[in-house]
């Protein structure tokens with residue numbers, strides 16, 4: 001009896017054990033499916049591969065030929081584009097820094113409506129998800145500006161109308177401060193005099209972005225006693241002799257001077273006088289026609305740069 005009873009008890013124990021193991025297995029499978037189904041969402045939030053490690057900000061002066069296009073990438077995965085260069089080349093350029101799976105621009109800034117700044121931005125509006133645009137709002141009768149305006153209306157993109165004194169807080173310690181045009185300079189149409197001039201700063205590191213602003217604006221900024229001191233200066237108007245006076249450079253004291261310019265351009269940019277002025281203030285000259293894209297990375301203290309050519 002004892003033997004049969006203990007055999008029965010053992011069979012019971014084995015049955016219980018099988019149930020327990022099956023139960024645990026089922027629970028495991030449920031958890032496995034739960035996690036698998038959530039994996040794609042988590043991947044979508046992973047950092048953009050193009051962002052440098054241990055750096056909070058990337059400022060890229062894109063080589064778009066004769067024109068301007070500056071891509072700013074923040075730690076919070078924001079893409080800010082200031083001007084788009086003269087043509088659709090900007091799309092090929094952006095694709096190298098923004099993954100195809102997240103083709104979005106958080107803010108597109110038009111400094112002024114000249115084709116070498118505007119045309120590429122029109123292509124960006126067509127092919128990227130642009131969340132917001134910023135401009136002076138000064139009308140221009142050219143076909144390009146009318147198309148820009150039409151696309152913004154059609155896509156219902158919110159627009160910031162800007163002027164000197166406005167500060168856009170992009171992130172903690174990262175701000176874009178608009179220095180020009182001042183309200184008095186607002187005229188009837190968009191031109192170099194009303195080009196947006198802005199200072200981008202992350203803690204101590206600063207970039208002065210001047211669009212095509214001429215000497216008159218440089219003088220106006222000095223007279224308004226604006227703190228112009230910057231580590232990096234985007235040289236005004238592609239190095240044209242109509243900008244970048246020695247007096248202005250002495251106020252900016254740039255370590256680096258970026259000239260966004262096309263190879264063998266018909267305007268003779270950059271001018272010898274501007275290059276000499278930059279040498280006089282010991283600024284290191286970096287040119288897109290000779291170096292390709294010029295990429296700065298900074299954590300707000302350390303500033304590093306590299307080029308693609």
Ligand SMILES: [Zn+2]
Nearest residue numbers: 067114116212
């Ligand atoms: Zn220009």
